[in-house]
Amino acid sequence: MSTETQEAGSPALIDRFGRHVDYVRISVTDRCDFRCVYCMNEDMRFVPRARLLTLEEILFVARAFTELGVRRIRLTGGEPLVRRNITWLLKEIHDLPGLDELLLTTNGSQLARLSGKIHDAGVRRINISLDSLRPERFRRITRNGDLGKVLSGIEVARSAGFDRIKINTVILKHYNDDEIIDLLRYVIAHSMDISFIEEMPLGVIGDHDRAASYYSSDDIRRDIERHFPLQASSEKTGGPARYFRIPETETRVGFISPHSHNFCSTCNRVRLTTEGRLLLCLGQEHSVDLRHVVRSWPGDIDILKQAIIDAMDLKPEGHDFQLDSRPVILRHMNVTGG
Numbered sequence: 001m002s003t004e005t006q007e008a009g010s011p012a013l014i015d016r017f018g019r020h021v022d023y024v025r026i027s028v029t030d031r032c033d034f035r036c037v038y039c040m041n042e043d044m045r046f047v048p049r050a051r052l053l054t055l056e057e058i059l060f061v062a063r064a065f066t067e068l069g070v071r072r073i074r075l076t077g078g079e080p081l082v083r084r085n086i087t088w089l090l091k092e093i094h095d096l097p098g099l100d101e102l103l104l105t106t107n108g109s110q111l112a113r114l115s116g117k118i119h120d121a122g123v124r125r126i127n128i129s130l131d132s133l134r135p136e137r138f139r140r141i142t143r144n145g146d147l148g149k150v151l152s153g154i155e156v157a158r159s160a161g162f163d164r165i166k167i168n169t170v171i172l173k174h175y176n177d178d179e180i181i182d183l184l185r186y187v188i189a190h191s192m193d194i195s196f197i198e199e200m201p202l203g204v205i206g207d208h209d210r211a212a213s214y215y216s217s218d219d220i221r222r223d224i225e226r227h228f229p230l231q232a233s234s235e236k237t238g239g240p241a242r243y244f245r246i247p248e249t250e251t252r253v254g255f256i257s258p259h260s261h262n263f264c265s266t267c268n269r270v271r272l273t274t275e276g277r278l279l280l281c282l283g284q285e286h287s288v289d290l291r292h293v294v295r296s297w298p299g300d301i302d303i304l305k306q307a308i309i310d311a312m313d314l315k316p317e318g319h320d321f322q323l324d325s326r327p328v329i330l331r332h333m334n335v336t337g338g
Contacts, residue, residue: 012068013308015280015315019267023072023238024065026058026272028086032079034107035143036131038170038199042143053276055089057294061272064304066098072238074103078274081110087117094122101125101238105168109145111153115160124163125237127195128154131169132176133186141175158190166193166237166254171220172213180223188251195241195254196220200282217257224253239269264317278308280315288314 013021030047032040053061062073073093080086094102104118105127111118118126130150132138138147157165167187171177180196187194198217224230230244230253237243241254264281271279276291288311290304297303 012305013070013312015312017315017317019315020069021268021270021312021315022070023074023269024062024070024272025074025076025269026062027076027078027274028053028055028058028080028089029078029083030274031082032077032107033082033109034079034145036107036129036145036170037141037143037175038172047274051275051291053272053274053291053294055083055085057276057291058272059089059092060294060301061276061290061304062093063096064301064308066096067301068305068308069098071098071100072103073099073101074105076105079107079109080104081106081114081118087114087121090118090121090123103127105129107142107145108150108153108157111157112149115153115157115162119160119162125166126157126162127166127168128157129168129170130154130183131171132179133182134179137176137179141172154190158192164193166195166252168195168197170197170199171215172199173215175213177215177219177223180220181227184224184228184246184251184253188246188249191250193252193254195256197256217255221255240267267315270311270315278311280311284316286314286316 015021029052030044035042035044065073075086075090075093077083083089090102090104093099102121102123103125104123106129108128108130111128128150131141133147135147138145138150154165167183169176169183171180184194196217199214221230228246231247233243233245233252235243235252237254239256241256244253244255245251246253267281271282272290273279273287276289276294277287278290280286280288288307290307293304293307
């Protein structure tokens with residue numbers, strides 16, 4: 001869809017299937033202080049720093065997106081809070097005209113020292129990855145994470161004044177499927193939300209058989225309803241989760257189900273990788289090299305915006321996730337951005 005054919009007042013980013021893209025997830029680094037078994041290999045080779053977008057380049061791309069009608073931006077990683085000067089970038093993106101909401105996904109390891117600065121930068125909702133409440137199991141899943149440090153970071157974040165804090169939990173059979181209710185009780189006690197996520201088959205991980213460890217959202221919901229009633233909710237937060245309410249609590253329970261309940265038909269998102277590739281789908285390799293555009297025409301936001309508009313024609317109808325074979329997508333989640 002070219003700039004010339006776009007009707008006045010209509011959304012700028014419309015794909016071939018009529019979906020309006022108004023949400024961008026930006027991976028600011030592929031580096032992380034954890035090595036979660038579903039996200040990356042234990043011995044990862046990270047992208048050379050020269051190939052990463054600079055913070056100024058990320059801000060420039062974010063500005064182009066907001067000028068094209070994007071209203072929500074989420075910063076992810078890797079672990080975004082290990083990137084130097086990340087709070088500067090948060091503040092600058094937050095102040096972009098037209099942006100309704102700036103969000104952050106983190107593993108929680110840096111929240112004890114940065115929660116206040118993140119809030120001061122304008123972030124009002126954060127997602128925190130937490131897959132177990134048992135220290136040894138947490139270390140097994142993250143390979144080197146300190147559960148106590150993460151839980152302390154969550155407490156600091158809770159006192160920092162965020163509007164909502166949501167826990168993200170990837171449930172794997174024989175890893176943590178017996179903790180669903182414990183995790184739910186934890187978020188209820190702390191007035192937080194939670195999303196249970198089916199594992200996404202990105203990259204060769206070598207730790208487990210994804211088909212054998214698959215635990216569907218339907219299985220999780222069945223387990224929950226043995227202990228708590230779930231009331232369907234029409235609430236949306238911009239992402240793919242389907243939400244339910246637990247009566248007489250402040251907690252919302254979300255299910256992100258790329259396998260059991262495909263959400264592609266309503267996809268409103270694109271992703272920018274650490275290297276500046278604009279991914280049009282999490283589960284496909286259709287992409288545009290925005291780093292090349294930014295560095296070939298420095299400062300020319302019109303050329304960048306046209307490249308983004310043209311990229312909408314590459315957005316596929318849906319993903320090709322498969323659990324029972326070698327992954328179709330060889331890039332890991334830490335490069336893609338959560």
